[in-house]
Amino acid sequence: MKLVVQVKLQPTPQQASALEATLRACNTAASQVAVVARRTGVYRNYDLRKHTYQAIKDDHRLCAQAAQHVIKKVSDSYKTLKANIRAGNLGKPGSKRRRTAETSPVCFRWDAAQPYDARMLSWQHDVRTVSIWTVDGRLKGVGITGSPDQLKAVATVPVGECDLVHRDGMWFLYAGVEVAELPTYEPDGFLGVDMGIANIAYDSDGNRHTGTRLNGYRRRQLRLRARLQRKATKSARRLLARRRKKEARHSANVNHRIAKTIVTEAARTGRGIAVEKLTGIRDRVRLRKPQRVTLSSWSFHQLGAFLTYKARRAGVPLVQVDPRYTSQTCNQCGHRDKRNRPDQETFTCRSCGVVAHADHNAALNIAQRGVEDWGASQSPARGLISQPARKRDLQAWPFRAG
Template identity: 35%
Template sequence: MAIRRSATKRHGLPATVQLRLTPAPTQVDALAAAVLLCNQAATVVSRLAWQHRVFTVLELHRLAYCEVRAQVAGLGAQAAVRAIARVAGAYANRRASKKRAHIFRPHGAVPYDARLLQVALTLPKPAVREPDHGFVGVDQGVANLAVTCDGAVLPGPALSGPIDGNGHVRTLRERRHRQRRRLQAKETAAARRVLRRLAGREHRMMTDLNHQISTFVVREAERTGRGVVLEDLQGIRGRVRVHRLQRRTLHTWAFAQQIAFTRYKADRAGIAFVLVDPAYTSQTCPDCGHVSRANRPARGRFICTRCGLAGHADHIAARNIATRGAAGWAAINQPHATGLPSPRRDRESKPPGFNRQ
């Protein structure tokens, strides 16, 4: 028997761990009896829900909790709660097509939660390896979701899946926004049902993309023996002024989520992770160090007015981010001349604009 347990990692992000149970023969019989009992309870709740046409979790709990515990002998309180949630999920968005009450198979899979089956899992925390080959710098933006210092544009050909580019992402988000506005303007029961069905779809898409991007960046850093450095974008919505047509895009972009995903995956792999000051990263020449607004003649173009270096502005910014990360890491890891503990262990001794996580 195998179970999937969602264990909470650092920063509140879940990680799914698949475990295999090896119960004794007597435990097998007890587990089989528990499965039969839970499915019997779910069928009882389902018939009550269908009879009274009550399908939301809260209303169904008020209707069926006492009744199912009275009808199914030996059913625990939390098992009854999970049976009610299973029934509500079974009818969600599909009750219009059903002609009779949903019947649960006697030996069907039963989802357990932490109150029914607790699994304690302790993973060793790997030591952070020194980034001997530098850092993978990542520039985050709206025109391009993420660009690495190696020139990889994410999402793009480097990632698998139906999302083939950041333009595709923006198109999908705009389409969903227009669809929500049309449905909200109708103010009908059918429109509200569709809105409930669409709720969270865009969030799930962006979460999946951020997982793919963070996984790619961390794996690339691990493969090349480098660390990961991103911009510290905390408070960016209050600092940056954009055109009114871009405000909704900026204020709904998942910058913090991408940083959090990258941070915990780097921590799990023992890879150095750094946040740096994003100021002037796209206006600074990585070769000669010249900083000027004139270096950005257009949104996506960079041409240094001193040395003539040209390239995509996001790629140039990612190179500068990688350089800042390496400089900041070296500053806090240099040996102390007095023989006192290294500043690496002193979290207060950080260079300006540098934040080691």
């Protein structure tokens, strides 16, 4: 499987100046190509080369590989723009925003990422340096640093295409690497995971990863940003810029830890992981205005992505199940009623009287659906998992009230 590894560059002031000039030249050329593409209506990579390759190579001092990567970057950006328009992400047909997106050429920031391949970039792992192409010539001996795992990844496995990134005054290489993944085993049941806002993740074993601290942290950051924006001084703007991605990094770290814990537990017990398929939930849910910020900052997609790639690396089966009515259905008797959940935390079955934490009950339902979906996805020769087998699998997951 392919992973992206972040490696930090440590250039000298002269090297940093050359890297900045390179990004400026490449992105100026990309904006020029985008104008030609919009004017001629040619967006395919190889067709666009006929119109722009020689011009940007001569005008912006680009080598052949850099010019081709610039053209491909423009082609990919228009492909992404077309997909967003088709999905309705840029407004309804006829809206001002959509008309602008459909008629205006794409524009690139001066520090937008620039792809590099093996002809433009080489690694010297023994001395922890790279040799990288710039418009001022080849830079040799540019220092690199990173965590031991990151440096080991780029040193021991084949490195594919890299992106040169300038962010917050620092330089990075985002390297795509191919890492081995363990073969997927046959699961002995499933660990259901209910994702939410009050509880980031609640599994069918009763383990809860509460969101109290993270939600409090987000509220504090929101208040601080509002205070700095009202102040509007130069120092306040400088502090806002420094804190710009602090909350996102903190949230990603929390999701990484939760995903690692869940995948480790599933692998230790020989089970798979079952999660809800929450695609489009923000469009389906209608909330009051004070709750919209909380819903928008809910990073369930990121947690799901972390669970997916960590499970693939560990060989743990992962299935996405239908999330409908998992919080309203009793895990013991199967009775479904929206009155079964009188509040956010409590589940009380009106048929059999079971009382439990609502998220734990939902996680048990997700685990059961994982068993059913896994059986349905197997080959016809194997058939569906029988009802007695499902009950036997679910006996390994103790139901804990409260």
